[in-house]
Amino acid sequence: MMSDETVSAIALTELPRKESFFKPHRIVLMGIAALLVFSIVWFMRWDWVPKYSGRLVSGVGVTLLMLASTSIIGFLLAVPIGLVQVTGPWPLKALARGFCTVVRGTPLLLQLWLLYYGLGSLFPQFPGIRNSFLWPYLREAWPYGVAALTISFAAYEGEVMRGAFAGVPAGELEAARAYGMSRFTLFRRIWLPRAVHRALPTLNGETVLQLKSTPLVATITVIDVYAVVSKVRQETYITYEPLLLLALIYLCLTAVLVVGFRYFESKIPTRGA
C-alpha cells in the first residue's frame, strides 16, 4: 500500500509558504527566472494562442469534468471496496483484494486501451447492446475514459479506505455497540465518518495523481486540454511552445487543487490542530 509520504513524493500536496520567502539569493534567482520567462515570451512563437484560446478553455473544462466525475464516482466505489476488505465475507474480501491488485498492478494506459479497443470492438457484435438506449453513448470515446479513470481511482482509494476503516479505534465502535446502535446506525454515525476523516489527508494527493492521469484519455480521442495542444502541434508544426503552455496549465490546476484542499481541511475540526 502506498503511504502518505509516498503519495506526496509523487504528487504535489503543499505549496511554498509566504513567510521567509524573500531572501537575498532569491531576488537574484527570481531575476534570472524573470529573464527566462521574458525570453520565452519574446523569442518563442505565441501567435497561435488567440486562435486556439476557445478550444483550450473548453479542453480545460473537459479535463476538469473528467477529474471531478471520476474522483467522485471513484470515491463512492472505494468506500464499499475498502469496507468489505475489513469486515466482509471472504468471497467479497477476495474479490475486492483481487480487483485492487489487478488494477494497481497494470498500467492505466493499458486498461484504457483494453476498455476502448477491446470492449469497444466487442460491443457491436451483440444486437442487444446495439439496440439498447446506451448505444449512442457507447459509440463515443468518453464513457470508456470515465470508466477507466473511475476504476483506477476506486482501486487506489479503496486501499486507502481499507486502512482508514481498519484504523478506527475499536473502543469507539464498542462504545457505539454498547449504546445499542444497530450495525447500520453504527456504520452511518461512527465508522464511516471517522474513516473518511482519516482518509482525507491522502485524498489530496490521490486527486492530484488523478489529475496527472487525465491526459491519457487523449489517446482514445477524448478532446481534453492535452488533445487540444496535440492538435495545435500538428497543425502549426510548433514543437515546444504548446507543451510549455500545457505544463503551465497543469501546474496552475494542481495549485488550485492544493489550495482548495487546504481550505477544506482547515474547515474540518481536529483536536490539537
Add this chain to the structure above:
Amino acid sequence: MADAGSMINWGLLALEPPGWGGVLLAGLWNSIQIAVGGYGLGLLLGTGGAMGKLYGGPVTKDLLEVYTTLVRAVPELVLILILYYAGTDVLNQISAALGWGPVDVSGLAAGIFVIGVVQGAYSTEVLRGAIKAVPAGQIEAARAYGMSPGQILRRITLPAMLPHAIPGLSNLWLIATKDTALLAVVGFSELTLVTRQAAGATKAYLLFFCAAGVLYLMLTLVSNVLIVLIERRYRRGMAEPA
C-alpha cells in the same frame, strides 16, 4: 454468432510468427530494461537531490525545489513529451556544434533518460524523508570521529536510512514499471505499444490487451515477492512497524 470457445484464437499468442507471443515478450524485455535503467538513474539523481535539498547551499535547495515541484505537479505524459523532444534536440545541437553531424538517439536511451528524470524527482522526496528519519546524533557522532562527508554518506547515512526508504522506493519501482507504458505515446516499442500493434493487426483486441495485462501483473507480483525479501533483510534487528 460463434460460441466463446472458438472466438479465442490462442494460436495468436504463439511465440513463433505468425503468432505474436515473441513480439510481446520482446516488448516486455524493452519495458523492463527501461524501468531498470530509469529507476537506477532516478536513484542516482534522487540521492544527489536529497543530499542537495538537506545539506546544499540556498541556491541549490531552491533549484531542487523547483525541479521536484514541477515534476510532481505536471503529468508524466507531458513531461515525457517535453523531455523526449528537448533531450534529443539538445543532443543534436551539441553534436552539430562539435561538428559531428546529427546523432541518432536510440529509443532505449531516450526512454531511460525521461523515466530517470521523472523518477529522480520522486526519489529525491522519498530519500529526503528517509534521511531526515536518521537520528541527528548518529551523523554528528560520525562527524566527531572526523569522517569526511563522503564517508558519512557511505558508512552512516545510506545504511541507516535504507529501512525507512524501502517502502517508498519499492512503490517508485512499481510506478517506474507502469510509467514505461507512457513511452508508447512517443512511439517506443515497449509492451503496451507492441500489444496495440498486435491487436490492431489481428483484430483480437481483448485477447492481446488481457495477455499484456497478465505480463504486467506478473512483473508486479514478482517484484512484490522480491520487495518483501529485501525489506525483511534490511529491517532485521528493527522493531516491527505498529
